[in-house]
Amino acid sequence: MVCESWNTKLDIYLDGELPTEETRAFDVHVHNCPSCSADALTRVQMKRTIQVAGKRFTPSAEFRRRMHQRIAAKPQRRRFGFAWMTATAVIAILAVVGLTAAYNERERVRTEQVYSEVADLHVATLASSTPVDVISTDRHTVKPWFQGKIPFAFDLPELRNSEFSLLGGRMTYLDQVPGAHLIYDVRKHHISVFVFQERSLRLPGRLNENSSAPKYVSFNVETWSQGGLRYFVIGDASAADIDSLARLFKADAS
């Protein structure tokens, strides 16, 4: 078909996403080709209909009011009239606890948040009726499943001579960053392994110091950075099992 090559890019042209030169060529072609011209017209009509049909739902006045109140009530919100009070308070705090203590505290809180979020991901997944999206014990099946879903590649260790077995994997998010979530089994304990791109995460420096998870996170956790990737291994298995699985990953990635 003569216009097939044009037709494949018609939507991209109508979305205004073609490069300038190609857009000009398209303008000329659409102007002179009755078939593509008619097709373009109907697709524009469809876009406009979707645009109108898509603006379908509006929030209730009550919900809008509630959200306004919540955001306005946040204590960090600063007003000019209170600026001097804030400044005084900050100076007083700095004088008492010192810059180092404040920094450490912030790092500690952030570190705890990261561990909590990882623990939440682990628990929420295991509680789900479908904890894995790719169900396979074969690492050569699970690894390719992530291609195109996450913006990086990683290796899964060989488990043949170990007590661990791979159950499958799924996509996950930590701090709005996409990553891989793998689930392993060892003596009926499930262990989650999370892999993220290190540079995409805003992690506290303490995580690099082989920090331990806060006590209220009642799992054994190990985390490390290797080859630009951040790994978390978490589960209710023994600390030795968690460490063994972490070692397999470390050996495979090195």
Added chain:
Amino acid sequence: MYLTRLDPQPDSFEELAMPLFDRLYNFAHWLTHNREDAEDLVQETYAKALKGFSSFRLGTNFRAWMYRILRNTFLTSRTGLKATMTLSLDSEEDGPELPVEGDTPETILMERSNLQLVQSAIDDLPVYFREILLLCDVEEMSYQEIAETLSIPIGTVMSRLSRARKTLRDSLRLQFQKG
């Protein structure tokens, strides 16, 4: 909506985020299919965004950032997990869409102007198609913004969008034939 100020302050969060409120709610309702879940989703999105705003990266697209938070929150919710189980994206790189013959969904719409028909067809789309179609045609996001929002490459945006439109056209054609 790119942030250019050197240091984003909490006050500016309200100024930046509240104008997106109606649109985010509309998007949330399309994803969740009901008012209560949509309100919960928007509420959680704003809570997470406010929490992370101090570390929000300058030069990043704020609108795409907000939509990304909402979308990721949805995907990890119970409703979102259920919705995403229904679609395989294995054939993401499907071939180009071929032109159709005879009555097209577009001409049908031109004749009938049936918004409900389109709304129902969008509702029936798998979530991965629904969200990308809404981001492009309703939110009028560029492919780059959509790529940032969905954390996928631009090539995938194009192919997924093409498949979403084809699925919508097929669905409309079927509904029309049913009468």
